[in-house]
Amino acid sequence: MDWLVREMTDPLATFPKHRQPMVIRTLVCRRGVERIEIPGVASDYRSSEDIRTVLLVLRERPCFGSPTNDVGSRPSPFKNASRQRLYEVLVDEFGPMCQSCGQRYGHVADHDHFTGLVRGLLCRVCNTWVDTCVHADSADCDYAFYLNAPPAESLKLRYPASHRQRALDEVRRSILGFEVLDPRSWPSTDPTGWRWPAPDRAQLAEVASNWWSRHPDATSRRRDQREAVMQ
Missing domain, CATH: 3.40.1800 (His-Me finger endonuclease fold)
Known part of the structure; x- marks a missing residue:
């Protein structure tokens, strides 16, 4: 009966509490350049039920592993x-x-x-x-x-800087209705209870475009990310 219990469990609830919001943040928009093609599930921007379906499929797949075991070399001294x-x-x-x-x-x-x-x-x-x-x-x-x-x-070491993908986080905020990186804005402390509808692609493209118009000095690499968001 163990298999039945596993199938009846919310796939998000199987993660440790501290990882649940980040899993949502990762999957609510597509994972980098990878397009996850699952029948009946949106590839780019996903509803809460889409994410649960994606989790059921992806947990059976291995994570990316480097094809080489080359140890490389120690980093040069950091300028910072x-x-x-x-x-x-x-x-x-x-x-x-x-x-x-x-x-x-x-x-x-x-x-x-x-x-x-x-x-x-x-x-x-x-x-x-x-x-x-x-x-x-x-x-x-x-x-x-x-x-x-x-x-x-x-x-308890604090990182001296942030590397958030700000344009995508703006899109995520529009999809979810709150900032997933800010627990103070969460609708509840239990991410397994969060629900949101399938987002409108045209609206999200406008959200991303507006963000970039407010940040004209963004690097070319981030402009490439903008094109990925709007495809």
Whole structure:
């Protein structure tokens, strides 16, 4: 009967509480350049029921894994003194290797977008893909193991900057009706109870366009992200 209990459980509820909002944030818009094609589910912008369907499908798929085990090399000294100090603290505490895959040198101090606290030292590959993980069980993949119990969580180190994709977060806010990165704006403290309808693509394209018009000095890379949002 274990299989029946699993199928009756809300797939979002299987994640640790601290990961549920980020899973929603990841899946409410498409995952980077990957287009998730699931019959009956929107590929770009998804309703709450779409996300639950996507979770049921994606949890059976492995997360991205690098095709090479090349350890690379240690990063050059950071120009930003606070980041250099943060890197040194993490290396002193955990060593220089990636704390997710353990195969490559760590180059990035990864942080939690909600708390602003550092989670650990990651290689560039793991840093790129870790937040796209939709596995709830730590035994399923290294990313889930890392996210469920971030190694540096107990150190309470605050990250010195933010790397939010602001245009996409503006679109997410329009879809959900609140800011998923701000718990004060949540409709309830239980993300499994959040519900929202399927969004209107034309309206979201206008939201993204308005955001970019207010930020004329955005980099060319972020302008490319704008085109991805509006496709």
